[in-house]
Amino acid sequence: MDAATGTGMEELSWCARCVGLAFLVFSVCVVALGAALFLARRWPWCSCHVCRSYLTGSWARDFTNLGDWYAHLLRCSPTGTVAVHVLGCTITANPANVEHMLHTRFDNFPKGKPFAAVLGDLLGGGIFNVAGSHDLLSRFMASEAHGTAVDDKYLRDIVVSFLLAGRDTVSSALTTIFMLLSKNPAVAAAMRSEAAAGEKTRTSSKTTYEHLKSLHYTHAVLHENMRLFPPVQFDSKFCAADDVLPDGTYVTAGARVMYHPYAMGRMPRIWGDDCEKFRPERWLTGPGGTFVPESLYRYPVFQAGLRVCLGKELAVMEMKAVTVAVVKQFDVEVVGQKGAVPRFAPGLTASISGGLPVRVRRV
Numbered sequence: 001m002d003a004a005t006g007t008g009m010e011e012l013s014w015c016a017r018c019v020g021l022a023f024l025v026f027s028v029c030v031v032a033l034g035a036a037l038f039l040a041r042r043w044p045w046c047s048c049h050v051c052r053s054y055l056t057g058s059w060a061r062d063f064t065n066l067g068d069w070y071a072h073l074l075r076c077s078p079t080g081t082v083a084v085h086v087l088g089c090t091i092t093a094n095p096a097n098v099e100h101m102l103h104t105r106f107d108n109f110p111k112g113k114p115f116a117a118v119l120g121d122l123l124g125g126g127i128f129n130v131a132g133s134h135d136l137l138s139r140f141m142a143s144e145a146h147g148t149a150v151d152d153k154y155l156r157d158i159v160v161s162f163l164l165a166g167r168d169t170v171s172s173a174l175t176t177i178f179m180l181l182s183k184n185p186a187v188a189a190a191m192r193s194e195a196a197a198g199e200k201t202r203t204s205s206k207t208t209y210e211h212l213k214s215l216h217y218t219h220a221v222l223h224e225n226m227r228l229f230p231p232v233q234f235d236s237k238f239c240a241a242d243d244v245l246p247d248g249t250y251v252t253a254g255a256r257v258m259y260h261p262y263a264m265g266r267m268p269r270i271w272g273d274d275c276e277k278f279r280p281e282r283w284l285t286g287p288g289g290t291f292v293p294e295s296l297y298r299y300p301v302f303q304a305g306l307r308v309c310l311g312k313e314l315a316v317m318e319m320k321a322v323t324v325a326v327v328k329q330f331d332v333e334v335v336g337q338k339g340a341v342p343r344f345a346p347g348l349t350a351s352i353s354g355g356l357p358v359r360v361r362r363v
């Protein structure tokens with residue numbers, strides 16, 4: 001073998017080795033991809049029925065929205081708490097757990113970074129997406145105390161936050177209330193009588209704050225509506241350090257814990273066996289049939305504890321004024337989207353999918 005031929009052979013075997021190696025790497029990648037796809041189809045990290053149902057979407061065969069499915073799971077759970085492992089999320093409808101998160105161990109359940117990351121562009125440093133002492137109200141109070149000016153971004157955050165806090169929530173509740181009144185004309189008639197009875201004793205025809213406050217039945221109707229259709233269906237917090245909830249559920253640091261007002265309004269163990277029924281009288285258990293509020297940990301429609309909704313009373317008064325004004329003069333009948341049953345749709349604030357077409361008739 002001469003020197004020239006020897007070099008050629010060496011070059012050939014080097015090339016062959018490179019091609020062989022490339023083929024090997026390619027084959028390993030194909031096998032790895034195949035294995036990953038195979039494993040992905042089998043979800044080996046969690047094969048529990050909840051995770052499977054969530055990932056395959058099979059829950060949608062029996063339920064029209066995710067909230068109804070969660071409500072079903074929570075009703076079946078002895079503790080009123082379930083885990084969706086693939087989401088790293090614990091969902092609870094247990095009032096003791098809600099009190100633990102929103103009051104007893106409030107500092108251990110902040111809003112958390114994941115929520116702020118998702119909604120940061122929309123809400124900025126507004127009320128819904130920040131925790132602890134950096135929230136909008138704390139900053140506002142600090143700026144007042146120190147006499148410091150507020151900038152444009154800060155004002156934008158206030159406007160967006162209040163629009164979201166006070167507009168979409170109230171309009172969501174007003175939509176569902178007319179949906180329920182349409183199905184329950186006797187309730188609308190009782191509201192009408194209550195408003196008329198109050199008017200007889202008044203000298204002015206103007207609706208006053210005192211008059212609205214005296215409408216216990218209407219107050220009950222509004223609360224019963226939000227029990228079944230809470231404008232904020234669920235609320236998430238992120239656990240800061242490992243914790244054990246009062247029902248014994250262990251939550252690790254970083255885990256998402258969600259309390260679910262929509263499901264809580266549908267728990268027989270909280271509201272009794274007729275929990276699915278729209279029955280305003282359940283709130284009228286005070287002397288002479290007056291309204292009695294429920295603990296906010298059992299009815300966290302406005303959240304509860306240290307960060308309870310600041311617009312709660314205003315929202316109820318606003319809704320009362322609108323509902324009474326409409327009901328006194330009109331019958332509102334839901335006609336639906338081409339005759340279809342209205343579908344309650346989850347979201348940051350709930351709505352009726354596609355809107356709620358109605359026919360309005362003067363009474």
Ligand code: HEM
Pocket residue numbers: 127128135137162165166167169170173230231232235300301302303306307308309310311312314315
């Ligand atoms: C039916 C109507 C309403 C419902 C169901 C509702 C519900 C809620 C909920 C669930 C929260 C807690 C959000 C969270 O931290 O995750 C909240 C907070 C808040 N809401 Fe409302 N809300 C309503 C109306 C209003 C109105 C009309 C206003 C004022 C115009 C308002 C002002 C606020 C404010 C300022 C907070 C933040 C409180 C804090 O973080 O300290 N809300 N609301």
